Amino acid sequence: MTSKQNKVLLTEVALRDGSHALSHQYTVDQVAAIAKALNDANMPYIEVAHGDGLAGSSLQYGLSKTNEFELIEAAVSVADRAKIAVLLLPGIGTVKELKQAASLGAKMARIATHVTEADVSAQHIYAAKELGMETVGFLMMSHTAQPEKIVEQAKLMETYGADIVYVVDSAGALLPNQVRARIRAMKQHLSVEIGFHAHNNLSLAMANTLAAIEEGATRIDGSVRCLGAGAGNTQTEVLVAVLERMGIETGVDLYKMMDLAEDVIAPMLPVPQEITKGSLVLGYAGVYSSFALHAQRAAAKFNLDARDILIELGKRKVVGGQEDMIVDVAAELAKAKTFA
Amino acid sequence: MTSKQNKVLLTEVALRDGSHALSHQYTVDQVAAIAKALNDANMPYIEVAHGDGLAGSSLQYGLSKTNEFELIEAAVSVADRAKIAVLLLPGIGTVKELKQAASLGAKMARIATHVTEADVSAQHIYAAKELGMETVGFLMMSHTAQPEKIVEQAKLMETYGADIVYVVDSAGALLPNQVRARIRAMKQHLSVEIGFHAHNNLSLAMANTLAAIEEGATRIDGSVRCLGAGAGNTQTEVLVAVLERMGIETGVDLYKMMDLAEDVIAPMLPVPQEITKGSLVLGYAGVYSSFALHAQRAAAKFNLDARDILIELGKRKVVGGQEDMIVDVAAELAKAKTFA
Structure with missing residues (x-):
């Protein structure tokens, strides 16, 4: 130590x-x-x-x-x-x-x-x-x-x-x-x-x-x-x-x-650097901050919790540049929810 | 581990x-x-x-x-x-x-x-x-x-x-x-x-x-x-x-x-919980947050940096209830500064 x-x-x-x-x-x-x-x-x-x-x-x-x-x-x-x-x-x-x-x-x-x-x-x-x-x-x-x-x-x-x-x-x-x-x-x-x-x-x-x-x-x-x-x-x-x-x-x-x-x-700071719900879920899921807004939009569209989308993206190790996958993942989660 | x-x-x-x-x-x-x-x-x-x-x-x-x-x-x-x-x-x-x-x-x-x-x-x-x-x-x-x-x-x-x-x-x-x-x-x-x-x-x-x-x-x-x-x-x-x-x-x-x-x-928060100069110096010095305001007043009175007072108080392991010591410490530091 x-x-x-x-x-x-x-x-x-x-x-x-x-x-x-x-x-x-x-x-x-x-x-x-x-x-x-x-x-x-x-x-x-x-x-x-x-x-x-x-x-x-x-x-x-x-x-x-x-x-x-x-x-x-x-x-x-x-x-x-x-x-x-x-x-x-x-x-x-x-x-x-x-x-x-x-x-x-x-x-x-x-x-x-x-x-x-x-x-x-x-x-x-x-x-x-x-x-x-x-x-x-x-x-x-x-x-x-x-x-x-x-x-x-x-x-x-x-x-x-x-x-x-x-x-x-x-x-x-x-x-x-x-x-x-x-x-x-x-x-x-x-x-x-x-x-x-x-x-x-x-x-x-x-x-x-x-x-x-x-x-x-x-x-x-x-x-x-x-x-x-x-x-x-x-x-x-x-x-x-x-x-x-x-x-x-x-x-x-x-x-x-x-x-x-x-x-x-x-x-100078428009908002202070707290650990918000948004930043916490990104760290917990292990995904880029640039995914957050996309996930929120997809969550609204498919009536999901954006956190579930981000956590699933983290499990799949989605990387920067793969933002298109967010809608696919959301659609899958929504389908799974419907049939659950 | x-x-x-x-x-x-x-x-x-x-x-x-x-x-x-x-x-x-x-x-x-x-x-x-x-x-x-x-x-x-x-x-x-x-x-x-x-x-x-x-x-x-x-x-x-x-x-x-x-x-x-x-x-x-x-x-x-x-x-x-x-x-x-x-x-x-x-x-x-x-x-x-x-x-x-x-x-x-x-x-x-x-x-x-x-x-x-x-x-x-x-x-x-x-x-x-x-x-x-x-x-x-x-x-x-x-x-x-x-x-x-x-x-x-x-x-x-x-x-x-x-x-x-x-x-x-x-x-x-x-x-x-x-x-x-x-x-x-x-x-x-x-x-x-x-x-x-x-x-x-x-x-x-x-x-x-x-x-x-x-x-x-x-x-x-x-x-x-x-x-x-x-x-x-x-x-x-x-x-x-x-x-x-x-x-x-x-x-x-x-x-x-x-x-x-x-x-x-x-x-509900009036100000977010950032690590400010004030809270950082308290942790670095190892003194109670209730000392901060007293130290600032003493610093103004003796033309000192409040941080130097707080760090000195930490070295002396001053505890809650000993707020009176802050002015004494400030006076000593000011005296030392004059003769330095």
């Missing part, structure tokens, strides 16, 4: 994952102010992009208020110590956007794929390395795959040149012992650094983050004031406090992070 | 600890509606009282809108399955109020003392047992005492007749390994059931609750929608979901708890 390392490197994701919580309405002034405060608090990495990564701004994923390259530029301009990171989901973003981000001064590329589809990240990881960027492989929806499968996929990313591979609990569905098993297996079989990205849908973001660190993860994501998709991520300023209490160094200034959360972030 | 038991009994504290989040303004109608919904969801125990226990309504602790005996009566009248619990802090409440609560139908008495002062609970535990109540010893601010001390104090409560003894993390300051050490020591040395009551100031309420259960705690407190002092308690509906996922039975209906949280509790 004792932590093996006494130091972790944090990445603040409020300007990327947190963009979901603001319906992607960040302005240049907001991003500059937040990035400056994070830089002053000695945050090592600050991720800036649409919530669904570079080129995510679209009718399907939500239109950004501001062109993301203007936001990246604003963050780079105020960050004299922190490195700016970008997220790229192959299929949404391309190498073209990655090059543009690098040319603007982004120093870290995080290439994200579904946990079983690491092979689609190859060309993007190669490109990021060629651009001289520190490169992360980001295995999303990691609760849907067993540790052995995750090791296999992480090894692909390692082979492509990733410097770090993350276990990403996109739906906030992992339990602490499941996080342990995944990180432990990766530590045994990989040479690169291991990272962990939590969501708080089951109120386990902090528990899972500590479990990951105890098993050897050294790169950890947090979002100030919990600003992220679903119920948000591991709350950064709280994580800094907890790690300080545990004797694990982050180098990040606790008071400055608290002040940023309270004085800058909280007043 | 495997859980030793597959069943725990929950106590819902939103109508007692949660009363802090509503400045003790519960009405009879609200309590009746919430208690009925909890009863229908099969919650085994529902605690009803002022946030600081029976007779807590006062200028010092906050005046209740409604006489607490009317609230207890309302809860008893709708709870045909659930047992109504009351909290009593010797020094605030007396055996007289306990008798009245019992005569109205309260079936569980929770007698709460500072973790090193269990001896003051003797006559109240005797009285509760004589009244035929299931009786809990509630060791508050358990982060300020080592496991051996807690065992010693818990044994006193056991000797007085307590059926259950709780480790209470009043300030939300315990780390998971500290919870483990405390519960483990109690399991080794006591015959009674062990309970755990968390606060979420460090985002560790769920982590600590799972750690307690893994070490053998069988009685667990939760508050629906996190409704409690500081950053609130372990969020009950989320806990039910997590324990279901872990194969630990609570008997509580998940959907009904989610609906109660979303449809009844959330609209």
Whole structure:
């Protein structure tokens, strides 16, 4: 139970994952102010992009208020110590956007794929390395795959040149012992650094983050004031406090992070990041937050409880891009109900 | 790491600890509606009282809108399955109020003392047992005492007749390994059931609750929608979901708890239960939430950061009732600053 390392490197994701919580309405002034405060608090990495990564701004994923390259530029301009990171989901973003981000001064590329589809990240990881960027492989929806499968996929990313591979609990569905098993297996079989990205849908973001660190993860994501998709991520300023209490160094200034959360972030939030019925059921079912609205519509159409649809989708391990299946599942559930 | 038991009994504290989040303004109608919904969801125990226990309504602790005996009566009248619990802090409440609560139908008495002062609970535990109540010893601010001390104090409560003894993390300051050490020591040395009551100031309420259960705690407190002092308690509906996922039975209906949280509790809340700068610093410092306002006043007077005062108070293990020390500590810090 004792932590093996006494130091972790944090990445603040409020300007990327947190963009979901603001319906992607960040302005240049907001991003500059937040990035400056994070830089002053000695945050090592600050991720800036649409919530669904570079080129995510679209009718399907939500239109950004501001062109993301203007936001990246604003963050780079105020960050004299922190490195700016970008997220790229192959299929949404391309190498073209990655090059543009690098040319603007982004120093870290995080290439994200579904946990079983690491092979689609190859060309993007190669490109990021060629651009001289520190490169992360980001295995999303990691609760849907067993540790052995995750090791296999992480090894692909390692082979492509990733410097770090993350276990990403996109739906906030992992339990602490499941996080342990995944990180432990990766530590045994990989040479690169291991990272962990939590969501708080089951109120386990902090528990899972500590479990990951105890098993050897050294790169950890947090979002100030919990600003992220679903119920948000591991709350950064709280994580800094907890790690300080545990004797694990982050180098990040606790008071400055608290002040940023309270004085800058909280007043910007349209609704606070509570664990609502909606986010809880997503974590319990283990499905993407983008499914919620579709499930509600299907529930209304077929006179069902949206929760039953989401839980069934979770059992079937439906992934992003398969939103069409929601109506099929609802129809089946309605039929089963009729004949029950 | 495997859980030793597959069943725990929950106590819902939103109508007692949660009363802090509503400045003790519960009405009879609200309590009746919430208690009925909890009863229908099969919650085994529902605690009803002022946030600081029976007779807590006062200028010092906050005046209740409604006489607490009317609230207890309302809860008893709708709870045909659930047992109504009351909290009593010797020094605030007396055996007289306990008798009245019992005569109205309260079936569980929770007698709460500072973790090193269990001896003051003797006559109240005797009285509760004589009244035929299931009786809990509630060791508050358990982060300020080592496991051996807690065992010693818990044994006193056991000797007085307590059926259950709780480790209470009043300030939300315990780390998971500290919870483990405390519960483990109690399991080794006591015959009674062990309970755990968390606060979420460090985002560790769920982590600590799972750690307690893994070490053998069988009685667990939760508050629906996190409704409690500081950053609130372990969020009950989320806990039910997590324990279901872990194969630990609570008997509580998940959907009904989610609906109660979303449809009844959330609209009542004056402010949502986020982890704010204020609640975070209390958990980090390990001091009571009642200290916050005093510290802010002292900070203004001496031109200090209130956080520095609270952290210093935590180091000195100042307890409830010692609010006068806050000004002394502030004066010392100001003096040290002047000469620094």
